[in-house]
Amino acid sequence: MGKHCVFILHGSRNFEVQSAVDSLNKQIQQKLAIPSIFCYLTNNNPNLSEALETALSNGASEIICFPLFILPGQHIREDIPKIIDDFKIKHKNCKISLLPSLVENTYFADFLVNALETTNDK
Numbered sequence: 869m870g871k872h873c874v875f876i877l878h879g880s881r882n883f884e885v886q887s888a889v890d891s892l893n894k895q896i897q898q899k900l901a902i903p904s905i906f907c908y909l910t911n912n913n914p915n916l917s918e919a920l921e922t923a924l925s926n927g928a929s930e931i932i933c934f935p936l937f938i939l940p941g942q943h944i945r946e947d948i949p950k951i952i953d954d955f956k957i958k959h960k961n962c963k964i965s966l967l968p969s970l971v972e973n974t975y976f977a978d979f980l981v982n983a984l985e986t987t988n989d990k
């Protein structure tokens with residue numbers, strides 16, 4: 869039993885985006901010390917409920933949900949918390965937390981500045 873991370877993306881009708889997500893997942897898996905899963909709210913699989921169940925079946929006793937949403941809109945305030953709350957009702961022994969949107973993360977501004985500085989160097 870251990871900690872797992874579930875990265876949450878919005879989803880897209882353009883299924884070609886999956887290769888970009890797969891590439892990001894490989895990069896993160898090489899750098900992250902805990903197992904991770906990418907999931908979607910709409911249009912793609914796995915959805916958030918499925919990803920949470922997968923993490924649990926893979927031995928998660930704690931799940932960190934990391935939404936890759938820039939702004940704290942309806943998905944962050946309502947949709948994702950509802951799915952997490954439904955999961956908590958069924959799985960009381962699994963600790964689950966939801967990180968804030970990207971603009972609420974203290975490292976996001978640093979990421980943007982670093983990306984711009986790196987781009988200007990090329």
